[in-house]
Amino acid sequence: MKTAAACGLLWASLLAMPAAAHEQPMAYIGIEAAGANTLQVLTKDARRGERTLPPLQLSLQPACVQRGQAEVTVTEEALIRRWQLQCSAAMEAHRLHIDGLNSVRPEALVHIHAGATSRYQRATRDAPEVALTLTDRNATPSVATYFLLGIEHILAGPDHLLFVLGLVLVLWRAGRGVGAWIGTVTAFTLAHSITLSLATLGALRLPPAPVEAVIALSILLLAVELARAGPPGPGREAPPSWTFRFPWAVAFGFGLLHGFGFAGALADIGLPPAAEAWALASFNLGVEAGQLLFIAALLLLRPLGRWLPTAPTAQLATHALGGIACYWLLVRVTTLGAA
Structure with missing residues (x-):
């Protein structure tokens, strides 16, 4: 032994x-269908002591227009931002591209949801794009996602x-x-x-x-x-x-x-x-x-x-x-x- x-x-x-x-810290991105072609976006970027990691930059294709200013909250653990987007099509017609994933913060957990339906997908610096679909074929239950996160965290x-x-x-x-x-x-x-x-x-x-x-x-x-x-x-x-x-x-x-x-x-x-x-x-x-x-x-x-x-x-x-x-x-x- x-x-x-x-x-x-x-x-x-x-x-x-x-x-x-x-x-390594993981960012969180929440995308919620909040009405006709309207998306509610929430991001959490980890803080480590007095150091806050630069916020991730998100872009959608087809492009959407931001409504008003983002609401920003700073806690001991994270920088949290919330804002709304007005789009020309429903959420499932869009793809999300994430800029800012690197060796310090190599991945983000993307939570896509509408009502009681949701799925989780992990974006990485090598694969920073996520399709905002909610089909059963792509769905990942939250219990499975968090179980895998627990294994990776301890290892x-x-x-x-x-x-x-x-x-x-x-x-x-x-x-x-x-x-x-x-x-x-x-x-x-x-x-x-x-x-x-x-x-x-x-x-x-x-x-x-x-x-x-x-x-x-x-x-x-x-x-x-x-x-x-x-x-x-x-x-x-x-x-x-x-x-x-x-x-x-x-x-x-x-x-x-x-x-x-x-x-x-x-x-x-x-x-x-x-x-x-x-x-x-x-x-x-x-x-x-x-x-x-x-x-x-x-x-x-x-x-x-x-x-x-x-x-x-x-x-x-x-x-x-x-x-x-x-x-x-x-x-x-x-x-x-x-x-």
């Missing part, structure tokens, strides 16, 4: 370094993956059985599901900067505990610390903070008004599916342990885990101080 963990750590590290552990968020990896290493070092594995993963799942739901529905909010700093600290704590324990061997029992005695409690406690981090992706795009509960549940299930895929990948890499020595591999994984977490913590604390 140590060898598998080291390989998983290398994968997560390569994802982590260019973006400092942040997943593209290396700080969350490294915490899961740290838990795996702690359980392996402590010699815990299947019951402890199930209990620890369940505790982490339950904890971040609670705070993800509360934050997304607006019942409880925490500033993102300190949350991200504590997430980095949670990974560093696991690395320090693993370094103190050292590699396994004859007569080398795991230290009697809370981390090794009650890994489920550590997973639950820090999982509450990780839930606020997961909520960041939903803050970028929001929830569909007619299916908030289903979309939230789907996103959460997607996060769990991605987490299980990561653990399954570690298990598939276990045969590599036959060719690599256990102790050096364990030390490499522990030191790399701690080094990355320390770097993230310093960057995020510095950002927090600047804010």
Whole structure:
């Protein structure tokens, strides 16, 4: 398992370094048929701290005429714009072109709806055009869309993956059985599901900067505990610390903070008004599916342990885990101080 963990750590590290552990933001574009040849447009462009990404530029073919000025709202998470368009044809006769998708913000979620009928389509910098059709053939249910978003969010968020990896290493070092594995993963799942739901529905909010700093600290704590324990061997029992005695409690406690981090992706795009509960549940299930895929990948890499020595591999994984977490913590604390 140590060898598998080291390989998983290398994968997560390569994802982590260019973006400092942040997943790439996604824009949201809502296009609604609001009357005879009239469209209501809403866009959400993510904010990261004091930095607001430039608004996306939208154009329709055939062209439409904007009615009045756009209504602009700035929140902690996004720049929101709303305006109306008067068109010469019905919504389904138009194609939407999006300018502004790039390496920083590579995609947008486009929600096309009229009454109770809607569909979702993802536009990317390589495919920035979307047909504004509502046919059943093109329809994508919101539950499926948010489930896939949940999977992508956890797999593209290396700080969350490294915490899961740290838990795996702690359980392996402590010699815990299947019951402890199930209990620890369940505790982490339950904890971040609670705070993800509360934050997304607006019942409880925490500033993102300190949350991200504590997430980095949670990974560093696991690395320090693993370094103190050292590699396994004859007569080398795991230290009697809370981390090794009650890994489920550590997973639950820090999982509450990780839930606020997961909520960041939903803050970028929001929830569909007619299916908030289903979309939230789907996103959460997607996060769990991605987490299980990561653990399954570690298990598939276990045969590599036959060719690599256990102790050096364990030390490499522990030191790399701690080094990355320390770097993230310093960057995020510095950002927090600047804010």
